[in-house]
Amino acid sequence: MKVYADNAATTYLSKTAKEVLLDCLDNYNGNPNSLHTDGQLTQEKLDEARATVAACINAKNPNEIYFTSGGSEADNQALISVARVQKEKGKNHLITLNIEHHAILHTMRKLELEGFEVTYLAPQANGIVAVEDVANAITDKTCLVSVMFANNEMGAIQPIPEIGALCKEKGVLFHTDAVQAAAHLPIDVQAMNIDMLSMSAHKFHGPKGVGVLYCRNGIRLLNVIEGGAQERGKRAGTINVPGIAAMAAALKEGCDNMEENNRKVIALRDRLIEGLSDIPYSQLNGDPVKRLPGNVNFSFEGVEGESLLLGLDNYGICCSSGSACTSESLDPSHVLLGMGVPIEAAHGSLRFSLNEENTEEEVDFIIEKVHKVVNLFRSMSPFWDELQNGEREHCIAE
């Protein structure tokens, strides 16, 4: 059996998105900046896509939607723009979470090197930041709060409407990296007081290499890419209309079916959580309820995540791990460590991310095989022996 349970890494391209993509490649492959008919027909497709995306997040005006190469570019542009523009007004402080995606964290580090001050707030043990911690971090120098909508690794959903209201009250701009949330959770940028928002098409069955930066009118954007007048002069480069149109179709499809999909995916998620909870000395990471519909993140004591992942891959199960061995660094997941998961438990973590195409049968197959590989690798783990005979202390309760 082949079970794809790594939808937080990327999703398959939906049939609808693929059809739109191919139709554009065949029939609307002009340059939307050209004045001739071919160009203008393509421009119409682009306008439609922009209106669709705007409607999906309830943006006031389609011209607040800027198409980018993906979530990372959108995050970079949002942070750099606000920081550099607001610096002219004497504001040099930004606030974010220590569990953000590296597109945020690395950009923040870059801004620190430029002289900005950044506060990295840690979430509570459930992976959710306390709104009062955000409130307490805001000073008269703060120009931007950037808090992700939901975490990519352990799924915790952040209190976005509350932080939006807080930022509005304090006169601070609010950006959210909604890469994992778009098409999976309801987003209303006006009701939630979101000033800027990033998303990425391939996380909701759109193509790779396409994303969105929503930027409320009145906020000045600076270019990350120079060289042309595209995207109201804020993002140069010939516009990827096929990718954008396919993204818009996928986003609309996801939003239209969100309730039905989520009912199904949440039931699968909770079935998986229940099945894995039977494994002794294991723990669910992230809030059990306020979490992404498809996200299951577990730590298993005494075993290492990469070996579990490879063991599951042999059974045809695709998932990911927060262990150091699956990252480019020597440290395990900054997200799990950032929310206070002990390092030994972070090494032994697995993330499954389900979608509406997964079945109960597949979930039961995952449960069976995870039990099997955890037992197998524990049976050959000296660390597990030492936990069992009391030479080392457990960090997860039985």
Next chain:
Amino acid sequence: MALYSDKVMDHFENPRNVGVIENADGVGEVGNPVCGDIMKMYLKIENDTIVDVKFKTFGCGSAIATSSMATELIKGKTIEEALDLTNKAVVDALDGLPARKIHCSVLAEDAIKAALVDYYTRTGKKMPESLVGFEPHED
């Protein structure tokens, strides 16, 4: 290209010499749970020859594969031959490892040495010079 060679995957999926030797003549453990890998080697030694070897490993795919390969390479060998085993020889025998996994092979070499140090300490025999003052690498 896949992350690991076929040989690494073979030793990961079918590790040789996994287990414990009761009444082993030498036991060595290196690594720690904070770094995410621990290797423990058990040696049975007769007439300066490693007649049996078993291992237990907590770690990633390459940690398990390097442990397995290292035990194969020293089983039936004299202590002198085992001491000549370098981490590079283990890597070569596995048809290579990704750069950031080389430390797993160092851990395997260290685990063998630590088990031999234990053997000499227990028996009171004169330790070969290359083992005197042996310290496992920082992970």
